[in-house]
Each structure stands twice: as C-alpha cells, then as structure tokens.
Amino acid sequence: MATLKYSRQREAIKEYLSHTHDHPSADTIYMHIRQQYPNISLGTVYRNLNLLVEQGEIIKINCQDGSDRFDGNTDPHYHFLCKDCNNVLDLEMKSIDHINVIAGADFDGKIEGNVTFFYGLCPECNRQHEV
Amino acid sequence: MATLKYSRQREAIKEYLSHTHDHPSADTIYMHIRQQYPNISLGTVYRNLNLLVEQGEIIKINCQDGSDRFDGNTDPHYHFLCKDCNNVLDLEMKSIDHINVIAGADFDGKIEGNVTFFYGLCPECNRQHEV
DNA sequence: TTTGATGCAAATGTTTTGCATGCAA
DNA sequence: TTGCATGCAAAACATTTGCATCAAA
Numbered sequence: 001m002a003t004l005k006y007s008r009q010r011e012a013i014k015e016y017l018s019h020t021h022d023h024p025s026a027d028t029i030y031m032h033i034r035q036q037y038p039n040i041s042l043g044t045v046y047r048n049l050n051l052l053v054e055q056g057e058i059i060k061i062n063c064q065d066g067s068d069r070f071d072g073n074t075d076p077h078y079h080f081l082c083k084d085c086n087n088v089l090d091l092e093m094k095s096i097d098h099i100n101v102i103a104g105a106d107f108d109g110k111i112e113g114n115v116t117f118f119y120g121l122c123p124e125c126n127r128q129h130e131v
Numbered sequence: 132m133a134t135l136k137y138s139r140q141r142e143a144i145k146e147y148l149s150h151t152h153d154h155p156s157a158d159t160i161y162m163h164i165r166q167q168y169p170n171i172s173l174g175t176v177y178r179n180l181n182l183l184v185e186q187g188e189i190i191k192i193n194c195q196d197g198s199d200r201f202d203g204n205t206d207p208h209y210h211f212l213c214k215d216c217n218n219v220l221d222l223e224m225k226s227i228d229h230i231n232v233i234a235g236a237d238f239d240g241k242i243e244g245n246v247t248f249f250y251g252l253c254p255e256c257n258r259q260h261e262v
Numbered sequence: 263t264t265t266g267a268t269g270c271a272a273a274t275g276t277t278t279t280g281c282a283t284g285c286a287a
Numbered sequence: 288t289t290g291c292a293t294g295c296a297a298a299a300c301a302t303t304t305g306c307a308t309c310a311a312a
Contacts, residue, residue: 005266005311026302041269046302048267064193064246067301078234083243093234099227103209103249106223110260112214112251115195118234120243136286136291157277172294177277179292198276 004055009033009040010048017058017072023079023088025067063088063117082122084129089122135186140164140171141179148189148203154210154219156198194219194248213253215260220253 012033017024024032030045049070052058059071063081069088071079078091096116104111121129143164148155155163161176180201183189190202194212200219202210209222227247235242252260 002266003312007267007311009268039269041271042301043270043303044268047304050303062193062195064195080234080238080240080242082240089240091234092237094236096227096230096233099230099247100249102227103211103222103224105225107211108254109211109213109220109257110252111211111249114247114249116230116245116247118231118242118245121241123239126240133291134287138286138292140293158275170294172296173276174278174295175293178279181278 004051007048009037009044010051012036013045013048014052014057014072017052017070020072021090023061023069023071025069027067029070061088061117062115063119079117080122081117081119082125083119084121084125087122091118135182138179140168140175141182143167144176144179145183145188145203148183148201151203152221154192154200154202156200158198160201192219192248193246194250210248211253212248212250213256214250215252215256218253222249 013029016029016032022028026042026045026049029049030040030042033040033045049058049060053060053070056074057072059074061069061071061079063069063079065081065086073090076095078093078096080089080091081087082089099116100111100114103114120126144160147160147163153159157173157176157180160180161171161173164171164176180189180191184191184201187205188203190205192200192202192210194200194210196212196217204221207226209224209227211220211222212218213220230247231242231245234245251257
C-alpha cells in the first residue's frame with residue numbers, strides 16, 4: 001500500500017471533524033473547508049474522507065437518510081437520528097455488544113459485529129411535541 | 132391520500148417477494164419480473180416498491196452495500212450480511228428490543244426504535260474459511 | 263526526481279420524476 | 288369518464304474516477 005503524503009486539505013478535514021460534533025456529510029464538509037481552501041474540490045474531499053476512514057482516524061456513519069455522514073470521534077459509541085430535525089446525536093449509553101452473542105446463539109455462521117443506530121425525537125424536538 | 136388501484140405489476144412484485152428469501156435489490160426484482168412482464172420499467176418497480184413499503188406490505192432493508200434490498204417478510208426479525216458473499220440472511224434470534232431502554236436511560240429525547248443488522252461470515256463462507 | 267495529491271470534469275450507480283398514454287373502477 | 292398506474296427517458300443525487308498538473312519527500 002502506498003505511503004500517505006502530507007496534504008493540507010486532508011489536515012483541514014481531520015481538524016474540522018475533530019472539533020465538530022455535528023456528524024456532517026461530505027458536502028457539508030466540502031462547504032466548510034472551502035472557506036479556508038476555496039479551490040478544493042468535492043472529489044478531493046471524498047478521497048480524503050475515504051483515506052481517513054481506512055486509517056481509522058474517522059468513522060463513516062450511514063443513517064440511510066440520503067448521504068453518509070462522518071464523525072471524528074472514533075471511540076465506540078452509538079448514534080441517534082432525529083426524525084424531525086434529521087440531526088445525528090451521540091448517545092451516552094452502556095455497551096450493547098452482548099447482542100452479538102444473542103444473534104449468534106442459534107446461528108451457524110460467524111457474527112463479527114453489528115451496525116446499530118437509534119431514532120426518534122431529539123430532546124429539543126421532543127419538547128416541542130409536548131407543548 | 133389517493134386510493135390504490137389494482138395493478139398486475141404490483142401484484143407480481145408482491146408475489147415474488149412473498150416467495151423469495153433472498154432479500155433482492157430493486158434491480159434484481161426488475162430482472163425477475165421482466166420474465167413475466169417484459170415491458171415493465173425500472174421506474175415502475177421502484178414506484179411499486181415504495182408504495183408497498185408505505186402500505187407496510189414489505190420492508191426495505193439498508194445494509195449500506197450499494198443498493199437497498201426488499202423483504203416480503205414483515206414480521207419483526209433481524210438481518211445478517213455476509214462480508215464474503217454479500218448475501219443477506221434472516222436471523223432466528225430473541226428480541227433485542229431492550230436496547231431501546233438502554234439507549235434511553237440517559238437520554239432526554241424519545242427513543243422510538245432502532246435499526247440493527249449483523250455482519251460476519253454466513254454458515255457457508257465460514258466453513259470455507261475453516262478449511 | 264519520484265510518486266502521491268489535487269482540481270476539474272466526466273462517468274457511475276441508484277433512485278426519482280415529468281409526461282403522454284394505458285387501464286382499473 | 289375519472290384519475291391512478293405505466294413505460295420511457297431525462298433528471299436528480301451521492302460518489303467515484305481519469306487525467307494532466309502540483310507538490311511532498
């Protein structure tokens with residue numbers, strides 16, 4: 001595999017993702033980085049996001065609401081998608097790794113992991129619904 | 132909302148999905164229905180799949196491996212994606228609905244549900260890896 | 263220098279949509 | 288006859304890729 005070469009664009013993307021908790025899409029990231037590097041192209045953003053995911057420096061989240069989202073927080077954690085405002089939030093919760101055991105109990109293959117996200121109303125939208 | 136009108140194309144799609152356990156993609160369904168209705172268009176397949184999902188007669192599965200897949204089995208159940216052969220299997224397992232409670236324990240919003248699927252090696256691919 | 267990274271545009275793959283026509287009710 | 292459904296093609300989106308050029312090492 002080829003050695004990675006430094007690039008200020010990639011650095012800016014990593015930097016941005018490490019400071020935001022918004023779980024932005026590639027396009028949102030593109031819009032943001034463009035303020036600093038007006039000539040950056042969407043292709044470069046995608047290429048670098050994929051590189052960073054491969055390196056394990058960021059995480060790709062798929063909430064099947066259109067486009068993929070990215071997260072600079074690589075600690076194992078869970079995500080929540082608000083059906084109202086479409087925001088993605090981090091959930092502070094106990095591990096649910098045991099569901100792999102439940103899934104494998106009666107299964108002849110090998111369970112290596114799971115993809116899980118929760119949905120519903122975020123605190124803010126929930127409050128508005130209660131009014 | 133407009134009343135649904137009978138259509139033999141939609142009926143054929145529903146019929147196909149009720150008999151297969153392959154979790155086919157829209158394109159696979161299209162290829163199959165075309166044997167019976169050579170003039171059916173992909174657009175019609177997509178339109179009807181969306182209608183059937185809305186009616187709750189089929190389920191849309193997103194395993195983020197390219198395209199969405201569809202399932203005629205609407206009973207609550209879980210899916211497994213084989214990383215080797217890319218097949219989607221049904222899992223016979225206990226409910227894991229309690230993870231919604233775990234997720235909501237320390238959360239101010241409202242958890243309405245979760246999307247979960249498991250991945251690893253299916254029985255067949257697992258056997259080959261053991262050799 | 264060598265080779266990975268970039269910008270740009272074109273291509274890809276999936277899904278949706280506009281529109282004239284067809285068909286169920 | 289009314290209006291949903293269809294076939295077809297074009298459009299919409301998200302993402303990837305080819306290529307000439309740029310810039311790390």
